[in-house]
Amino acid sequence: MDRQMNIFSSPGRRGGRHLLNKAFLIIGMLLISMGTFAQIRITGVATDAGTGETLPFITIQVKGTTQGTTTDSDGKYTIVVPGQDAVLVYSYIGYQTIEVTVGIQTTINVALQEDIEVLDEVVVVGYGVQNRRDVTGSIAKVEGSDLMSIPTSSFDAAMQGRAAGVQVTQTSGMAGAGAAIRVRGIASITAGGDPLIVIDGIPVQQDAGSRTGGAQDNPLASLNTNDIQSIDILKDASATAIYGSRGANGVVLITTKRGKSGKPQINYSSRVAFATPNVKVKMLETADYLKLYREGLVNDYTFNPQSAPDPATVTTYPGGYTEAEALANNTDWQDLVTRTGISTYNDLSISFGSNRLKTYIGLSNVAENSYIKENHFKRTSGRLNLDYSPFNFLQVGGNFTFSRTFNKYVPVSWDGGYGRAISNALPYFPAYDSDGNYYKFPMSTNPVAEIYEKLREIYTDRVMTNMYADWTIIKDLSFRVEGNIDYRDNESNYLRTKELSTAPNSNITNQYDMNWNAKALLNYALKVGDNHRFHFLLGTEALRSKRTSNYRNVVFEMGKEDWLYNNPEFDPSKETSTRYPNQEYSFISFFGRVNYTLKERYMLTATYRRDGSSRFGENNKFGDFPAASVGWLITEEDFMKDNDIVSLLKLKTGYGITGNAEIPNYAQWGAVNVNETQLYTGKQYWYINSLKNPNLKWETTNTFDVGLEYGFLKNRFSGEIGFYNKNSKDLFLNVRVPASGGYTQFLGNIGKVRNTGIEFNVKSVNVNNHDFNWTTDFNISYNKNKVIDVGTAGPDALGGEGDTRVLVGQPIGVNYLVKTIGVDPQDGAPIYEMLDANKKPIGSTKEYNAERDRQPVGHPYSDFVGGLNNRFLWKNWDFGFMFTFQIGGNIYDDGEKFQMNNMGTWNLKERVLDRWQKPGDITDIPRITLGRSGINQARNTTEYLHDAGFLRLKNLNVGYTFTGTPLKRLYIRDVRIYAQATNLLTLFNEYYTKYSGEPEIMRDVTSAQARNLSLNVTYLTPPQACTYTIGLTVNF
Secondary structure (H helix, E strand, O other): OHHHHHHHHOHHHHHHHHHHHHHHHHHHHHHHHHHHHHOEEEEEEEEEOOOOOEOOOOEEEEOOOOOEEEOOOOOEEEEEEOOOOOEEEEEOOOEOOEEEEOOOOOEOOEEEOEOOHHHHOEEEEOOEEEEHHHOOOOEEEEEHHHHOOOOOOOHHHHOOOOOOOEEEEEOOOOOOOOEEEEEOOOOOOOOOOOOEEEEOOEEEOOOOOOEEOOEEOOHHHHOOHHHEEEEEEEOOHHHHHHHHHHOOOOEEEEEEOOOOOEEEEEEEEEEEEEEEEOOOOOEOOHHHHHHHHHHHHHHHHHHOOOOOOOHHHOOOEOOOEOHHHHHOOOOOHHHHHEOOEEEEEEEEEEEEEOOOEEEEEEEEEEEEEOOEOOOEEEEEEEEEEEEEEEEOOEEEEEEEEEEEEEEEEOOOHHHOOHHHHOOOOOOOOOOEOOOOOEOOOOOOOOHHHHHHHEEEEEEEEEEEEEEEEEEEEEOOEEEEEEEEEEEEEEEEEEEEOOOOOOOOEEEEEEEEEEEEEEEEEEEEEEEEOOOEEEEEEEEEEEEEEEEEEEEEEEEOOOOOOOOHHHOOOOOHHHEEEEEEEEEEEEEEEEEEEEEEEEOOOEEEEEEEEEEEEOOOOOOOOEEEEEEEEEEEEHHHOHHHOOOOOEEEEEEEEEEEEEEEOOOOOOHHHOEEEEEEEEEEOOEEEEEEEEEOOOOOOOEEEEEEEEEEEEEEOOOOEEEEEEEEEEEEEEEEEEEEOOHHHOOOEEEEEEEEEEEEEEEEEEEEEEEEOOOEEEEEEEEEEEEEEEEEEOOOOOOOOOEOOOOEEOOOOOOOOEEEEEOEEEEOOOOOOEEEEEEOOOOOEEEEEOOOOHHHHEEEEOOOOOOEEEEEEEEEEEOOEEEEEEEEEEEOOEEEEOOHHHHOOOEOOEOOEHHHHHOOOOOOOOOOOOOOOOOOOOOOOOOOEHHHEEEOOEEEEEEEEEEEEEOOHHHHOOOOOEEEEEEEEEEEEEEOOHHHHOOOOOOOEOOOOOOHHHHHHOOOEEOOOOOOEEEEEEEEEEEO
């Protein structure tokens, strides 16, 4: 070691030191050159492939990294890449994204092709698919991924605010609740008003007006939202006429996910949601209630001493409570029947395949608990979608879905429970007595007891199966056959215990629905020269539906009651059972469509369908439904070729006839009943209360539609604006006939309704670079509904819930109420508008006379509805928010007329504290009364008709996606964690802020007529939920 060190210290060895320095220099240069070799500097220019013009500010990114740059104002760029294997990704709004491997290049010039995805996007139409370029009808598309942002068990509720011309109204905040969907207004009075829903070619029966207790049933809850690829909503006659007598209310086509070629792709997602009531109804506390009760006694005695008792003689309060006893309790009944509901949603899907066989498997488990105690919805479902090509000319496959749902309903609305908590449950009543048992109300029923002792359990098994074979006979000519089955087994169980009745009972209703559908389709595509393209479709379809049901009820001895599915012991004499008549109907159809395109810019679509149905009268068994539409792709014209501003302009218009066959199955035969009170020869007898009508047919809607699709700045801004005019006639109504014939009415086609509207939507890409992306979707629509004719029907002949009526010149379901002008400052009595015999105002009155003074008031539908959705991406972060809104319209609170007046039997809203108290008071709330001083306690007036307009923050979400080598080592492509919230904020709605009401729900109904007429009515309905969700998505 010493010898080696001496080499450098020795004077004769200076040359060794120089040699070492040169060695270090060479090594350094090698390292520098190696580094220089590893990092390559790339320069270039980006241009438009069509025009040759340079493209400024396009994004250039090194694939798989966050490293990137943009071109300058002259289209030039410079970027340093890590090596020859680097891949550069070039992207720009309105152009196709391209990828280039660097290799040995140092100069890379790229020419980007214009992206015509807006035109070439595939949309689902009736019995097929089309490029959007060729579509001449009005179709709105909602991606399945958009629906997953809302924590709900049913996809229909998640569609709210996402499509122009489509209004979605939530039925309630209960677990598994669905929504009422209306496409371009309401076109029927008594027949079904919901759109036809088709899932992978299977028409779905919806049961409008079916309910359990005070909650609406939702047959769509059996479908797993995670399985949905897309939803296409057909709105105009050009798009819906292919469905003939079932297309008048619009058509919702749901396409589920399918397998893809390549490596298996596995997706797992899990969410946990926490739900609370969106709004809590502010009710009186005990002290205020007692004060107002005494005040009501004084008011009644002051203004009517002859009929009202002297307050000095009244020593107790309702229920027999003294003041001291009442003040000992201050029960918050809403808190006792609500909770923070915790729900879980778990989904697993697998997609894989080859060129021959493609498979999609979806599994789902939902356990949804609403904010109402004991209210649960559970669903376990599985889906298998197969596509197999044994030969190049043949493809076969199918969709197989099974779902099992369990819904535990609790009493709400008029049925008690939550409804009772905001009505009959007085604040000084306790929930439990001193022994810990349910407190027995001296009047009405304990809502806590109803929640736990008035039980309903519904079990539903559903199988949906579709099988098809697609045979390519020759090139461009194919023949397809399909067979579909939708089977539903529904078991509804009810148990009322001894805690609520001295005659506890249990019952069970079994309902079996079998729907089968078969179709055959012949498709032919023909191209003649360079300028003519044709596509022909011919098809036939048959549908048959059958429902069988039975009912069984047992009354038990107290303490021995049990669910009937447990086979309990009981006295056979206490059992009753009923087998309901079967409900069956069928359709047979023939249809065709021709699409013609001239020079890739002029389009024509013509459709025709002929429907026959068992529901129609014997003289009208078949109906014809034609439609035609044309389109002009203006931007394909030579005079638009060099336009840098307008990138898409397509004008389209159409006219067609569609029908509505959602009428009772046997209406054509009239109706009979059993007279149980009047006997003939000592026996009950049948009598006819309506005549048969052999001319009964479908309702008919004639629709004219015009629309303009647009895109600006390479489709940085794109959307559509449309106008429509829908005239519906032959509406299904009762027609009165002279009673001298022995009958009073028959069912006929006589009503007329018109819907006119405008729709607008726009999508904008506000920012798009390698680090940050911001897009906005906005839609708004206006619809005016007007009844044209109802025959001889009077104001009360066609009614819905909450005093809604059908009146000529008014929208369907207009509120028919006494108009309140104000409150008299001198005596606190409400003042009404008085009408003469011709329903003309002639002054004011304090007399409540509904028969004389009722008039159509307000507007049951909002003037404008829409949604605003924003999405932000920054590196691996994503953030979004969505607003929904309504402008105009009214909501009628049918329960508030009791919650503001029914002192003595109901608790009242806190709002009554602003009541009239002494002469000179200026207020809109009358004096408190117990009903003995000339003021009706339950009056149907405009006092409870509120503005329905609002702006609501419907959804707010933020997420982060993890990628990279550590995950890839675990065969994980990416992991996303996120948080979201729904219904966080509601603005510009007095009903919500001042009256603690929910503007986005509708009350339960029992018929299609009530569903059509009562969309703006609520009655003690549970509000929507405010939810907070955390979630995880893993892609393998």
